[in-house]
Amino acid sequence: MQQPISLLLFSFFFSLPLSCAAISGAAGATADDEISALLAIKSGLVDPLDALGDWRSPADPRDSMHCNWTGVGCNSFGSVENLDLSHMNLSGLIADDIQRLRSLTTLNLCCNAFSSSLPKSLSGFSLLGELDVSANAFVGQFPTGLGSSPALTIVNASGNNFVGPLPEDLSNATSLEIIDLRGSFFQGSIPASYGSLRKLKFLGLSGNNLTGKIPVELSELTSLEKLIIGYNELQGSIPAEFGNLFNLRYLDLAVGNLDDAIPPELGKLQQLTTLYLYKNDLEGEIPKEFGNLSALVMLDVSDNQVSGPIPPELAQLKNLRLLNLMCNRLKGPVPLGFGDLPRLEVLELWNNSLTGPLPANLGRSSSLQWLDASSNSLSGEIPSSLCDGRNLTKLILFNNAFSGPIPVGLSTCISLVRVRMQNNRLNGTIPGGLGKLPKLQRLELAGNDLEGEIPGDISLSTSLSFVDLSHNHLQLSIPSNIFSIPTLQSFMASDNLLVGGIPDQFQDCPTLAALDLSNNRLTGGIPASLASCQRIVSLDLHGNRMTGQIPVAIAMMPALAILTCRTIS
Numbered sequence: 001m002q003q004p005i006s007l008l009l010f011s012f013f014f015s016l017p018l019s020c021a022a023i024s025g026a027a028g029a030t031a032d033d034e035i036s037a038l039l040a041i042k043s044g045l046v047d048p049l050d051a052l053g054d055w056r057s058p059a060d061p062r063d064s065m066h067c068n069w070t071g072v073g074c075n076s077f078g079s080v081e082n083l084d085l086s087h088m089n090l091s092g093l094i095a096d097d098i099q100r101l102r103s104l105t106t107l108n109l110c111c112n113a114f115s116s117s118l119p120k121s122l123s124g125f126s127l128l129g130e131l132d133v134s135a136n137a138f139v140g141q142f143p144t145g146l147g148s149s150p151a152l153t154i155v156n157a158s159g160n161n162f163v164g165p166l167p168e169d170l171s172n173a174t175s176l177e178i179i180d181l182r183g184s185f186f187q188g189s190i191p192a193s194y195g196s197l198r199k200l201k202f203l204g205l206s207g208n209n210l211t212g213k214i215p216v217e218l219s220e221l222t223s224l225e226k227l228i229i230g231y232n233e234l235q236g237s238i239p240a241e242f243g244n245l246f247n248l249r250y251l252d253l254a255v256g257n258l259d260d261a262i263p264p265e266l267g268k269l270q271q272l273t274t275l276y277l278y279k280n281d282l283e284g285e286i287p288k289e290f291g292n293l294s295a296l297v298m299l300d301v302s303d304n305q306v307s308g309p310i311p312p313e314l315a316q317l318k319n320l321r322l323l324n325l326m327c328n329r330l331k332g333p334v335p336l337g338f339g340d341l342p343r344l345e346v347l348e349l350w351n352n353s354l355t356g357p358l359p360a361n362l363g364r365s366s367s368l369q370w371l372d373a374s375s376n377s378l379s380g381e382i383p384s385s386l387c388d389g390r391n392l393t394k395l396i397l398f399n400n401a402f403s404g405p406i407p408v409g410l411s412t413c414i415s416l417v418r419v420r421m422q423n424n425r426l427n428g429t430i431p432g433g434l435g436k437l438p439k440l441q442r443l444e445l446a447g448n449d450l451e452g453e454i455p456g457d458i459s460l461s462t463s464l465s466f467v468d469l470s471h472n473h474l475q476l477s478i479p480s481n482i483f484s485i486p487t488l489q490s491f492m493a494s495d496n497l498l499v500g501g502i503p504d505q506f507q508d509c510p511t512l513a514a515l516d517l518s519n520n521r522l523t524g525g526i527p528a529s530l531a532s533c534q535r536i537v538s539l540d541l542h543g544n545r546m547t548g549q550i551p552v553a554i555a556m557m558p559a560l561a562i563l564t565c566r567t568i569s
C-alpha cells in the first residue's frame with residue numbers, strides 16, 4: 001500500500017521543477033533572445049511612421065523593457081505573448097526570427113501594407129491562439145505548419161493576394177473557431193478535411209478562385225454559424241446535408257457555377273437569417289420548405305434559372321426584409337401574403353414571367369423602400385398602399401400590363417427618387433404634386449394611355465433630371481417654366497397631343513442635354529432662348545406645326561449633335 005504513495009510523492013516533487021523548466025522553455029529561452037528576435041523583426045520592416053520607435057536595445061536586458069515596447073505584450077514569465085503590429089502602415093519582410101517568440105499566443109499584423117510573403121513555415125508556435133494577417137497585400141502561398149498549433153482558434157488572412165491551395169493542414173487544428181481566408185486568389189478545391197473542425201463557427205472562403213464541388217463533409221461542421229464561400233467558381237449541387245447545419249445563421253453561396261435544384265432540406269435551418277444563392281445556375285423551383293425559415297431576413301435567389309411559381313409559403317417569413325428573385329424564370333402570381341410581410345423593405349421581381357396583380361395592400365404593413373417588378377406580365381391596378389410606410393424610393397414597374405390610374409398617393413410620397421412605369425396601360429391623368437417631391441429624379445411614364453395636361457407643378461421641381469412622358473395622349477400646352485428645372489437633363493414628350501408654343505423660358509438651363517417634343521401639335525417658332533442651353537446634344541422637334549427659321553444661335557450651339565426639325569414648314 002505504501003509504496004505507490006511514496007512513488008507518487010516522489011514523482012510529484014520531482015516533476016514540479018521539471019514542468020517549470022518546460023514552461024520557461026516554451027516561453028522562449030531568455031529575454032535576451034526575445035529582444036534580439038524582436039529587433040531582427042524590426043530590421044526587416046519598413047516603418048514610415050516610426051511606429052516602432054521605442055523598439056531599442058535596452059541597456060540592461062534584465063529590465064525586461066521590451067515587454068513595454070509598442071505592440072508587445074508579455075506573460076507573467078516575461079516572455080512575449082502578444083505581438084500586435086496592426087494599423088501601423090508597416091511593410092517589408094516578416095523575418096523568420098518571429099518563430100523565436102515561442103510563447104506567442106496572439107500575432108496581429110492586420111491592416112498594414114505588407115506585400116511580401118509570410119515566412120514559409122509559421123510552425124512551432126505551440127501556444128498560438130490567434131493569427132491575424134488580414135487587410136494587407138501578402139503574396140505567395142499561405143504557409144503550412146499552423147495546423148500543429150493545438151490552441152489555434154482564429155486565423156484571419158482575409159484581404160490579401162495569396163495564391164495556391166488553401167492551407168489544408170489547418171484541419172488538424174481542431175480548436176479552430178474562425179477561418180477567414182476571403183478575398184485572395186486561392187485556387188483548387190475546398191479541403192474535405194475541414195469537415196473535422198467541429199468547433200468552427202466561421203468559415204469564410206469567398207472571393208477567391210476556388211473550383212470543384214462543395215465538399216459534403218462541410219455539413220459535419222455542426223458549430224458553424226457563418227459559411228461564406230461565394231464569389232468563387234464552385235460547381236455542382238448544394239449539398240442537401242447542409243440542412244443539418246442547425247447552428248447556421250448566414251449562408252453565402254452567391255456567384256459561382258452551382259447548378260441543380262435548391263435542396264428543400266435548407267428549409268430546416270431554423271436560425272438562418274441570410275441566404276444568398278444569387279448568380280449561379282440553379283434550377284428547379286424555390287422549395288416551399290423555405291417558408292419554415294422563420295428567422296430569415298435576407299433571401300436572394302436572383303440571377304439563376306429557377307422556374308415555377310413563387311411559393312406562397314414565403315409569406316410566412318415575418319422577418320424578411322429583402323426578397324430578391326429577379327432574373328429567373330418564375331411564373332404565376334405574386335403571393336397575396338407578401339402584402340402582409342411586416343418588415344419587407346426590398347422586393348425585386350424583375351425579369352421573370354409573373355402574371356396577375358401585385359398584392360393590393362403591398363407596402364401597407366411594412367416600410368417598403370424598393371419595388372422592382374419590371375419586365376414581367378403583371379396586370380391590374382398599381383396598389384395605392386405602396387408608400388404607406390413613407391420610405392419608398394424606387395418604384396419600377398415598366399414593361400408590364402398594369403392598367404388604371406397612377407395612384408394619387410404617389411404624389412405625396414416625399415421619399416421617391418425614381419418612378420419608372422413606362423410601357424404599361426395606365427390611364428387617366430398624371431396626378432398633380434409630383435413636381436413637389438423633393439428627391440424625385442426620374443419620372444418615366446412613356447408608353448401608356450395617359451391623358452390630360454402635364455401638371456404645372458412639375459416646373460417647380462428642384463430635383464428632376466430625367467422626364468419621359470412620350471407616347472401618351474397628353475394635351476394642352478407645355479407648362480411655361482418647365483425648362484427652368486435646374487437639374488433637368490432630359491425631357492421627352494414626343495408622340496402626344498401637345499399644343500401651343502415651346503415656352504421661351506430657357507434662360508438658365510445649365511444641364512439640359514436632350515429635348516424631344518416631336519410628333520405633337522406644337523406651333524410657333526423655335527425660341528431663341530434655347531440657345532442658352534449650352535449642353536444640348538439632342539434636340540428633336542420634328543412632326544409639329546412650327547414655323548419660321550432655325551435661329552442662328554441654335555444652329556451654332558457647341559454640343560448639338562442631333563437637330564431634327566424635318567417637318568418645320
Ligand SMILES: *[C@@H]1O[C@H](CO)[C@@H](O)[C@H](O)[C@H]1NC(C)=O
Pocket residue numbers: 063064065067068
Ligand atoms: C512599463 O511602462 C510603465 C509606464 O508606461 C511603467 O510604469 C512600468 O514600470 C514599465 N514596466 C517595465 C517592465 O518596464
Ligand SMILES: *[C@@H]1O[C@H](CO)[C@@H](O)[C@H](O)[C@H]1NC(C)=O
Pocket residue numbers: 048049089
Ligand atoms: C498610412 O496608411 C493609410 C491607410 O492605408 C494611408 O491613408 C496613409 O496615407 C498612410 N500614411 C503614411 C504616412 O504612409
Ligand SMILES: *[C@@H]1O[C@H](CO)[C@@H](O)[C@H](O)[C@H]1NC(C)=O
Pocket residue numbers: 110111134135156157158159178180202
Ligand atoms: C478578418 O479581418 C477583417 C479585416 O481586418 C475583418 O473585416 C473581418 O471581420 C475579420 N474576420 C472575422 C471573421 O472576424
Ligand SMILES: *[C@@H]1O[C@H](CO)[C@@H](O)[C@H](O)[C@H]1NC(C)=O
Pocket residue numbers: 147168169170171172193
Ligand atoms: C495532420 O496531422 C497528422 C499527424 O501529425 C499528419 O499525418 C497529417 O498529414 C496532418 N494533416 C494535414 C492535412 O496536414
Ligand SMILES: *[C@@H]1O[C@H](CO)[C@@H](O)[C@H](O)[C@H]1NC(C)=O
Pocket residue numbers: 185208209
Ligand atoms: C481569379 O479570379 C479573378 C476574378 O474572379 C480573375 O480575374 C483571375 O483571372 C483569376 N485567376 C486565376 C489564376 O484563375
Ligand SMILES: *[C@@H]1O[C@H](CO)[C@@H](O)[C@H](O)[C@H]1NC(C)=O
Pocket residue numbers: 267288289291292313
Ligand atoms: C416545413 O414545411 C413543410 C412544407 O411547407 C411543412 O409540411 C412542414 O411541416 C414544415 N416543417 C416544419 C418543421 O415546420
Ligand SMILES: *[C@@H]1O[C@H](CO)[C@@H](O)[C@H](O)[C@H]1NC(C)=O
Pocket residue numbers: 303304305327328329351
Ligand atoms: C433576364 O433573365 C434571364 C434568365 O435568368 C437572363 O438570361 C437575362 O440576361 C436577363 N435579362 C436581363 C436584361 O438582365
Ligand SMILES: *[C@@H]1O[C@H](CO)[C@@H](O)[C@H](O)[C@H]1NC(C)=O
Pocket residue numbers: 367369389391
Ligand atoms: C427608412 O429607410 C432608411 C434607410 O433608407 C432606414 O434607416 C429607416 O429606418 C427606414 N424607416 C423605416 C420606418 O423603416
Ligand SMILES: *[C@@H]1O[C@H](CO)[C@@H](O)[C@H](O)[C@H]1NC(C)=O
Pocket residue numbers: 403404405427428429
Ligand atoms: C381606364 O381604363 C379602364 C379599363 O382598363 C376603364 O374602366 C377606365 O374607365 C379608364 N379610366 C379612364 C379615366 O379613362
